[in-house]
Amino acid sequence: MDLRTIMIIGGTSGIGLDLARLLLSEGYRVVSVSRKGSIISESELLTAIQADFTLPGSSPDFFDGSLDGFVYCPGTIRLKPFHRLTDEDFLGDFTINVLGGVRAFRWALPALKRGHLPSVVFISTVAVTRGMPFHSSIAAAKGGLEGLTRSLAAELAPDIRVNAVAPSLTDTPLAERLLATPESRKQRADGHPLKRTGQPGDISAMIRFLLGPDSGWITGQIFHVDGGLSVI
Ligand SMILES: NC(=O)c1ccc[n+]([C@@H]2O[C@H](COP(=O)([O-])OP(=O)(O)OC[C@H]3O[C@@H](n4cnc5c(N)ncnc54)[C@H](OP(=O)(O)O)[C@@H]3O)[C@@H](O)[C@H]2O)c1
DSSP states (O other): OOOOEEEEETTTSHHHHHHHHHHHHTTOEEEEEESSOOOSOOOTTEEEEEOOTTSTTOOOSOOOSOOSEEEEOOOOOOOOOGGGOOHHHHHHHHIIIIIHHHHHHHHHHHHHHTSSSOEEEEEOOHHHHSOOTTOHHHHHHHHHHHHHHHHHHHHHTTTSEEEEEEEOSBOSGGGGGGGOSHHHHHHHHHTSTTSSOBOHHHHHHHHHHHHSGGGTTOOSOEEEESTTTTTO
C-alpha cells in the first residue's frame, strides 16, 4: 500500500507541529497548511502550503492529491469575564475554531474521498464538558465544533470517520501566557487530578491513534485528554 498522507491545518506550532514530527518520523506523508506555510524539516515527505482559513474565499489552490487523514488545529484561548466579551470576541472565536474548520474541511473533502480509510480529527477543549469561569466564548465555539464533529461523522459514515480530541491546558505557544511563571505552572498542574498540565505529545499521540487503522471502528466521538479534569 502507498504511504498514508495526512493534511494538518496548523502544523507549524504546538500540537500540530508535534503531530507533524511524529507522523514524519513514522514515514507518513504530511501536508501542513498554515499562515506561515513552511515548517520544521527538510523532509521530502513534507509539503507546506500557505493559507489563512479565517478569511472568506481564501482557499488555496486546489489540492489535487489524495488524503488519508485531515486534522484541524487552529484555535484560541480567549479568557475573559462574560461582561467583557464583545460580539467581535464571540465571532472571532467562532471564525477560527468552527468556520475556519468548515472552510478547510470543504477544501480537503474531495481529496479525502479519494483517500484510503480516511479519518478526520478536530480539536476541542475540556471547557465544553466542564463549565469553567471566563471560558464562555471559547466553550461556545468549541461546543459548535463538537456538534460539527458528530454531524459530519453521521453524514460521512461509513466512508470517512470523524472524531475530536478535547485537551486541557497544554504547554504550547498558544498557552504561553497561562504558564508564564513557575507559580502559575504549579498552580495549574495541581488543578488536574494527574497533577500536571499537558504536553503536545499527550495530544498528538491520541490524534495519531485516531488517524490510524487501530481506531477503525470509532467515529463521532470526543476524546478527553485532560489529566482527568473533565470528569474527576
Ligand atoms: N494549548 C492548550 O492549552 C489547548 C487547550 C485546549 C484546546 N486547545 C486547542 O488545541 C488546538 C491547537 O492549539 P495549540 O496550543 O497547538 O496552538 P498553537 O501553538 O497556536 O498552534 C496553532 C497552529 O494553527 C495555525 N493557525 C492559526 N491560525 C490559523 C489560520 N487562521 N489559518 C491557518 N492556520 C492557522 C498556526 O500556524 P500559523 O501561525 O503559521 O498560521 C499553528 O500552526 C487549538 O484548536 C486549541 O484551541 C489547546
